[in-house]
Every structure is written in C-alpha cells, then in structure tokens.
Amino acid sequence: MSTITVDKINKTFGQLKAVDDVSFEVNPGEIFGLLGPNGSGKTTSIRILLDIYKADSGSVTVLGGPMNEEKKNHIGYLPEERGLYQDIQLEKCLTYMATLKGMTKEAIAAKLPGYLEKFDLTDHKKKKLKELSKGMQQKAQLIATLIHDPEIIIIDEPFSALDPVNTQLVKDLLIEQREAGKTIVMCTHQMNQVEMLCDRIVLVDYGKVLLYGDLQEIRKKFTSNQVLIETSGQLPENIPGVAEIRDEGTRTRLIPEKGVLTQELLKTLIAHGVPLNAFEIAVPTMDEIFIEVVKGGNNYHE
C-alpha cells in the first residue's frame, strides 16, 4: 500500500496554473524523485501534499488517509527555503523543533547527541545558528528533519551547500532510511544523485506530469542503440553502419544508422582493427532524459 497517493490535484494562483492534474504514488522503502525545472510546480505539489495549500481539486492521501495535525509528527520536511532560528543556540533550536514534532525531553536527550556527533556538530551545539557556516546550518536542518524518526521524509535539494564528505554522509543516511522502510520524497536538480539514489521518479513541468515511473525502466525506455567506446587507436573516418561519430572526451559516441544492431557494430569495429578498451550501450543519463523531456514537453508515462 502506498504511503502517499496524489490523485489528479490542481492548483491555480490567479492566472497561473501551478499544478495541473498531477498524480503519483510513493511507496514505503523507496526514494522517490520529484523532479522538474525551476517553477515547474514541484514545491506547490509538496505544499499541497503537506496541507500547507489546499488543492482546488483532486485528493491527497498520506499514511492511509487525509493529512491532519497528528500526521505532522510522522513527517520530516526539509523545505527549499531553509530556515532555523538564527538567534538561539543550535542545541536549543533543535530541541524546540523536535518538541514540536511530539518528542519528549527524554527522547530528545537520548537521540540528539548521536545526531550532533554524526554530523560533526557536537562542538558547535552551544553556538548560535547565525555563527555557523551555511553547510553546518544545512546539516542542522537535516537533523531537525530526521530526529523524530519520521515515516515520511520530504527533502528539497538535500545536498546543496554540502561538501563531498557531507554529501556522502547524507546519501548514506538516505539509503539507511530507505532500508529502514521509510518513504522518501526527494526534490533535486542534481541528476547524478537521482540516478544513484532514486527508485522511481515523477518529472513535472508547467504543472503537468511529463514522466513518471521506475527509474531504470525509464532509462531503458530512453535507451537507443547508440554505443560508447574507448579506444587507444585512431578511429577510421568512415565506419560502415555508423551515421555519426561524436567525440565525448575520453570516450566516443557512435550513432548507428537506422536498423543497425549493436552486435553488428561491434563486429565491424573488430573487423576494422579498432583496438577497443571499452564498448558499452549508451544508456542515457538522467540529465539527458531531463533535457529531452522538458524540451520536448511530451508525456512519457510508464
């Protein structure tokens, strides 16, 4: 059973149709990518999901029913607009935030030190938020999102302002949460992170769903018979069956003529004596799929 079901929601602000008939489901134990260009309706969809906005039509089901005050304790939300009380100490701020998520003082005292340690913030717990770097504040916000052990985690650009070490830390944490059966909705523009973390995605633009489904299935669907090769030798100018040769730095992309199979292409390259270090089917990156879908504006539902 889905943890979140969004069913044909619509939202208009004045003349602007921000969300147009958007539907998707998110299941327990998965990281779900909510993708789209800036201003595509992602944040509005999340706000409807969290009952910050009311949808003009359509419905949202969270944890088996409509959103209510009690369910807020089971959701961890890291919004796009980051915000913590700048003028108070980190420890006090996180304690207050956790209290508002229904945690008892004892539970906070038991969990907070571990999180501060994990995010390397123990030495800074008595500092005011405004004295911390942007990256530290981002980590503090992540603690506020996760400390109450929410069933649903909604995070918007979780890797912004983080260095590679902390990016890896957050990635590990998200994977850990997924393995614990949590439902994770992640908004990000970093498509490499989507490829690495997301199980399923929905891609919206102009408020409409353009792409929705299993990430690997989508990538397969966008896979053509193009191949990527690495060679230590010189490629002949014309290769039979190859329509275009594209240099991509260390690799070369071969775009076959229509009807030419990958196996035939491999045979041709060997027959021409091309020394191959690598030969692989060119599965499109999420970046490429994103650009293709957003520019094309077509619907590619699973």
Next chain:
Amino acid sequence: MNKTFEVAKYEYTRHVSKKGFWIGLLALPIGLLLLIGLSMLMSATSIDKSPVGFVDQSGLITLKPGTADTSGLFSENVQLIAFSTVEEAAKAADATQIQAYVVIPENYLTSYKLSYYFNKPINSVIRDNISDFLRANLMEGESVPNLERIQTSPDFVSQSLDGTMTSSPNQVAKIFVPLVIGMLFFFVVIMSGSYLLQAVVDEKENRTMEVMVTSVSPNELMTGKILGNISVGLTQLILWAVVAFILATVFRDRVPWLFELDLAFKDVAIPVLLLLPAFIFTAALMATLGATVTSTEESSQVSGLVIMPMTIPYYFVVTFMEHPNGVLSKILSYFPLSSPVATTMRMAFTNLPTAEVVAIFISQILFAVFSLWLAGKAFKAGMLHYTKRIKLIDIFRKEASHA
C-alpha cells in the same frame, strides 16, 4: 493544545533568558529607587534641623517643648527652645545657637499670624514642628472626640435626581482605578506587543514558517506566540507591581491615601477581568499586522496603529464624567482597544447595570476569539510571502485558505 503550550513556553523562555529582558526589568525599579533615594537624601541633607526658638507673647503656650530626637538622617524633628523675650531669642540667633525664632503675638487668636526671623528660610520640617506644637497647646484640655469632630471635614455623598450619576468620597479612588488600569494596559501591550511583532516577523526573516507549519497548525503557533509574549509582559508587570507594593509599604506614611482607598471587590475585579480579553485582542491584532509585513522596521511602523486607539478614552474624560451613559461612552466601552479604560471610567461616574457589564465582558471575549482567528488566518496568508507585504484583504482570499 500541547504544542500551543510548547510554543508559548519557547517564546516566554526565549525572552526571559535574555540579559536584555532582565536589564529592562530591573532598570525601572532600580532607577525609581535611586531617584526616590536620591531625592530623599537631598531633601534630608538640605533641611537644617538645628534648634528653633520661640517667644510666646500670647500666653497660649502652656506645654513645655519636648526633647526632639534629631539624630537620624531622615528625622523630621526640630528642637524648639522657649525664650522669654525677643531680644534673648535674637541674641541666641546671632550666636547661631538657634537657626531662627518665631514670635507668637499677643493677638494670635484674632490674627492667626506668626512672625518668623531667620538666618535660613523656613522649611517644611520647621513649619510642621511649630504648627504641631502650637496646635497641641491650643487643644490642651479638650477631649479626644471633640478634637476629631473639629478636625474631620464633612463628606458629600451626592446623587443625580434620576439616580444614574453618583459621587461620593470614594470618587477619587474610583478615578484612580481607570488610571491604573490604563497604565497596566499600555505597559503590557507595548511590551508584549513589540515582542510579539518581533516573534512573528522573526519567522519570516528566519524563513522558518514552512518548517513550523508542518509541525504545528498556524492557529496553535499564533495562539502560543500570543500567550507566551503576553506572559512576558505580565511577568514584567507583576514584578514591577511587587516592587511598587514593597515601596508603598515601606514608605506607607508618605502615601497614606493609597492605603485609605475604599474600593469594592467589583471595582477592581471587573477592570482586571476586562484586561485579559483586551490583552489577547491587542496582542492578536499586533500579530496580525506582524504577519502582513516582512521586516522588523515595517512592523514597528504599523504597531502605532494599535497603540493610538488605546489612548482615546483619555481624550473624552469630560464626556465620561458628564454623560457616562451617552452613546460615545457606550461605544468606547464596547470597542476592544478602549474597553477596559472606558468601562472603568464609566463605573467611576455611574452605576453600571450588571447586565451591561456582562454584555461588555462577553463582547470582549468574542472580540478576543475573533482576533485569534484573524491572526491565524493572517499568518496562513502571509507565511510564505517572505519578501512581499500582503494586504489585509489578502487574508480573506481563497488562496489564503491554505490549511
């Protein structure tokens, strides 16, 4: 409700744990104490308490002046010394044995004039000592009840012919109540209101709105903020009241009128009861304004809109005296920003029917509830407009009905 309490607790401790709060809290009573102490010290040290002579030419003085204890810094005694002749007294004054002498003339009982000859001008301590001594001599032999009868002035208990307006010796006390109520109202509203505006604007400036409303409902958040910040103002007020009470008790003989106020329970209870919904209404109104602006600077500009109407009853004191049941007086006692002061003023000049007091009280509770609802609505409408000031009309738009 639990989260409302948590928000209120956070707001309260946030202010109370700041050094600035305690400095502000203690500055007034300490400043007041220093001022009182300094003025008393200056007064005590500036008054010359060296002996004063007197020459009785009237034969009215039969008692011997007692030995005055002038040792204490704040002693208000002066030693009086009797001289037989003016020459003897003048000689003693020249020799600075006495600072001055007073001559009680033969015709004192017809002229009631004393002649005072001095090296230093007369002061209140000398005047009181001589007057008391003279009065004691004049009353010598009279019975105590007779003295009371002579010294007690009659009180006028008046009532208008239609029975709506009364005045009594208690009038001063009754006027004193609206003044105090007004001061309490201003203090708490100005203090709590500024904290509250800041607290709401802080949410916007810190961009915490979105996280907060996914933890608590906007109504819980606003109610918590309002209660927490009113409590900060009330804490200051109660502590100041305690200091004022201690000061008044210590200096009881300097403010005897305060302890002689004859107030009925309802004269105090009704204004105090009216203050609570008025606090909530005003605070919620401040919060509503805070939710529509984007910065602290803007918020301080709009707070004047709330504070100004609170002073209205003081402009119409004469109207309250002459027409306590007039239309304007009634309107002002129902208008939430002026209700506590206006109602108390009316109570000072007329017998307010119980039904009307109840009606005013219920209306104020309804206004308070409405203002809390409005504050929650404004918060919802303005919470995600971090950089844009919203209009009051926007609060009621459909898009504003977020949650």
